[in-house]
Every structure is written in C-alpha cells, then in structure tokens.
Amino acid sequence: MPPIELLVPPALFALSSAAFFKAIYLSYKDRLYVAPLLFGSAVLSLQTSHYLTWLTGMNVLWALFSCIWMHHAASVLYIDQLSIPRTASFWISAYKIWNDPQRRLSQVSLQRRENTCSPTSRIWFALRRLSWTVLCWLLQLSIVGPLLSIHFTFSAEDFEPSRQILIRRMLSLQPEPPFTAREMQIRFYVSVYWIWIAYLMLELCNTVLALFFVVILRLDNPEDWTPLFGSPLQAYSIRRFWTKFWHRLAVAPCVSSGRMITRRVARLQPGSQHEKISIAFWAFFVSGIFHVVADWASGEPCYLIDDMFFFVANFLAGAIESAIGKGLENAMKRSKNGMVRGLLRSGIVRKMIGYIWVLGFMFWITPKWQYRKLHASLTEFSDPQLATRSN
DSSP: OOHHHHTHHHHHHHHHHHHHHHHTTSOHHHHHHHHHHHHHHHHHHHHTGGGOOSSTTHHHHHHHHHHHHHHHHHIIIIISOOOOOTTSOHHHHHHHHHTOTTOOOOHHHHHOOOOOOOHHHHHHHHHHHHHHHHHHHHHIIIIIHHHHHHHOOOOGGGGOHHHHOOHHHHHSSSOSSOOOHHHHHHHHHHHHHHHHHHHHHHHHHHHHHHIIIIIISOOSOGGGSOOSSOOGGGOSSHHHIIIIISOOTTHHHHHHHHHHIIIIISOOOTTOHHHHHHHHHHHHHHHHHHHHHHHHHHTSOOOHHHHHHHHHHHHHHHHHHHHHHHHHHHHHHHOOOHHHHHHHHOHHHHHHHHHHHHHHHHHHHHHHHHHHHHHHHHHHHHOHHHHHHHO
16 A cells, blocks of 8 residues: 555544634634534545554554544534633643543643643653553563464354354254354453453553653643553443443543433433433444444444444443342342341452453353454455455
C-alpha cells in the first residue's frame, strides 16, 4: 500500500478536530454550520480505516476510535452544549475538552492553567508507563503468541456454526458434533484472548498518546493520563467486568445521549431506576452498533446479529446479577442459619463464585460473537481464489 494512504485517516481526523476546536467557541446555532465539516471528515476517516493495515487490528481500532470520537463530539457540542469558561485559557481548554471523552475534567480544572508538574515527575511517569507496556508486549511476543502457535493450528472447521452451540449440545445425549478436548481448549482461548489483545492494543495507544501529551508537548500532567483499565481482580461479576475493569472511553457520551432519550423522548424521571437501566442498555446497544460499523468500515467480516447479541446479552447478564444480588441480600437477612449467613457474607466465597460465573459466561457467549468472523477469515485465507479477489 502506498505510504500516502496511511496518512489519509489521521489527516481527516485532524480536519475534524480542527472543526471541533472552532465549534467549541461558537453558539449552538453557529455550531450547526460547522457540523457538516466536523462529522463529514470524521465519517471519511472512518471509511478509510481499512488503509491502516501496518499493524494487525489497527484498522478496526481506528474505526472504533472514529465512532467514539463522533459520539464524543456530538455529546459535547450538540447534546450537553458545553462551553469554555471565560477565565480559561483559549485553546488549552478546548484541547482539554477535545481530549477528554471520559469527562473527568470539571469546569474548575479547565480554568487552571498553571503547570505544577516537575520534569522529574514526567520522567518517572514515562518510565512507569513504558516499562509496563513493554513488559506486556514482551509477554505477548515471546511467550503467549509463540505458545499459541505451537499448541494450536487453526482451521475453518474449528469455528463452524455448529461449534458455537454449547448448552444445547451439553444437554443432548448424542451431541453433534461431539465434544473434544481440542474444542474446549479453543473455546477457552477465544473466550479470554480477545480481552488480552484489546488490553494490549489500547494500552499501547494510551501509552504513546500519554507520552506525547505529557512528556513531549507537556500539555497534560501525569495524573491526567490514568490507566484505561482497572484490575482484573475486580471483575468478579459481569457488571464489575464492564464498570471496574474494562475501559470507560465510550461511557460518558452514551450517558449524555442516553439521558437525552430518557428525558426528552421517554420522559422518564431523572435519576430513577428506570432511567439508570435504560441508559445502561443504551450504552451496550451503542457499543454493539459501533463494533458492527467498525468491522464493516475496516473491511473485516461483519455480522450484525452476532455483535448485537453479545452486547445485549452482557447487559441482560448484568441485570440478572442485580436481581439475584438483591434476592441473596434478602435471603441473608431472613436466614437463621449461621453457616448459611456466613457463606453469603463471605467475600472470598462470593468472589470465587463470581470469577467462575464470569469465565463461564464468556465461555458461552464469546464463540457466538467471534466464531463466524474467525470462520470467514480462515476460509478466505485458505482459499487462494478468495484471497486473490480480496487483494
């Protein structure tokens, strides 16, 4: 691919960002005139994400990033209609809002311009972030990746549609196809590897950007660039997996657009339980749509039903957890058996059960999400005619 094409997606994103910097200082009415340039260039950046094939997965990552960016810009400029305080620095504050999809900055912090971070702090920050990122990638390139290559030789047959089915086959006296140790190993691998790869890719991008803005440009302080992910030890329920461990890049825009729907369209009571549930569903629904659009725009196998089923099922699993949790709390209050109450209150027991539940849920749901994509990719790779046509 010509090197110039690699610059097209970021150049279009830069144009969209320039439009954002202009729009943030305008009134709502004037912002509408900037919208075609802002979102038009962002859509073109999304549509050209398939140019970014220099690193495996970068095309999909860029497409997802473009979707999140458009949602962030829409929520800031047109839904919440944020503006910059008059006492704030002109373009620094615009940059802070532009670079804060998680909405962690307050109006007060936007007005603070002083640089209180010492060069030593920046150096230590760079060393910490670099060492952790390099360690993770060394683990992937020298241990995880080679071991997987030695242990597995994948074929399209490993990901046939019949392999997606788990529970119905387990309940059958004569499952078809029959279970094998290899199938269980592959299913386990697929169920956890997507988490590891997403962590690696996003952590790498976050580290590169953090070093650029904190160490090189010095526009931010180290505390402005906290890790994207939490501890995996916190993921002992589906809800905690998504709220405590997983990144929160798309959450704030989803909350913003979700509140617009619940309050202006559905007329739900602000802060009510119904609104909270609706916004949670909206966040998972939008995530599913973004993944579908990202796969389509980046030229990867795209399956609408599979993506939407995965994210909606995760929402439903979290809702079921909440209902069961309330039931257990009531049972604990009513129980007169000290041993039962002790087990229900035991943090260790609850966490162990939770880890098993999360792993089991991913073991069931992930193949329904990923197997058709893997089957399509391996079929194309193994068929010379398909590979020729794709090139």
